Amino acid sequence: MNILRCKFIKEKDMIYISHLDLQRLLQRSLRRAGIKVSYSQGFNPHPKISFGQALSLGTVSFGEYIDIELDEVISEDEFLTRINNVLPDGIKFLKAVYVDKSVPSLMSSISHGSYTLKLKINNDITIDDIKSKVKKFMEKDEIVFMKKTKKGKMKEVNIRPLIRKLNAVLLDDSNLILNTVIATGSSGNLNPSILLEKFKEISNLDIDMENIKIIRNDLYIDDGKKMITPI
Missing domain, CATH: 3.30.70.580 (Pseudouridine synthase I, catalytic domain, N-terminal subdomain)
Incomplete structure (x- = not known):
């Protein structure tokens, strides 16, 4: 083999x-x-x-x-x-x-993904203000998202445990760049768009959700001590 x-x-x-x-x-x-x-x-x-x-x-x-x-x-x-x-x-x-x-197979071993989120905001705000909003967002114990089940019912899901890292790295005019590491595997998976929806809601930032670029930088395996790439 x-x-x-x-x-x-x-x-x-x-x-x-x-x-x-x-x-x-x-x-x-x-x-x-x-x-x-x-x-x-x-x-x-x-x-x-x-x-x-x-x-x-x-x-x-x-x-x-x-x-x-x-x-x-x-x-x-x-x-x-x-x-x-x-x-x-x-x-x-x-x-x-x-x-x-x-x-182990890729599907069973990959647990997280790192992403760069490029977006436009319509607020008059500084990068320090955004970093403060990110900090408060990450300090929350619960961030609830309403998820539709296969049976069509709505279910509350706490996505906070699925967010490992979130950082604001650049603000240039209205262009904001966020870096994040989120659950991206069979045992837990968070769509970056959902993360942005909740961040927009909680931070009160006027994010243009129709003008977002999402980049997956890499995938990771959590070996219990650190996160490593599959190869």
Whole structure:
């Protein structure tokens, strides 16, 4: 069993393709690159490819991950060269490392993601004032969000435990940049847009929610002592 764990970026026009379309695109690209991927057994075999937490449509990412099981052994450098030669502009593989089959899957091990949030505000306010609002926001024990369940009912969810870090790093005219680390995994997941909605509500900042750019910088595994990237 030869499992390659890979890191790739998703940007430009590629941010507008869905996770399902991304899966299909990468499967086609692997075939075009002549890379022999392992397939499952049974009536409907499928390629043994698995991803980390799916990326929201319209989000740029510099830290996406995928595990690919191969039927051959090729060097990491050769893999990167062959796959990048056939990928469309906006998707590029940055790193590939063979991992042991005992390594937990990406979906089960990834717990957090770091994001940069670029937004416009219509308040006459200083960066120190915004940092003060961020501090008060993070000091709250509860930040309640009303979530719609699969049965269509509304349920209160405390999202505060899902927010690990939130910092205001730059204010230039009306352009504000926030950095955050939030839960991004199977055991807990917070959409950055929901974080911004609650921050806007609690801080009373006039944030233009129609003019937001969200960038996923990387994904992390919490090993109990520190947060590490999957490779």
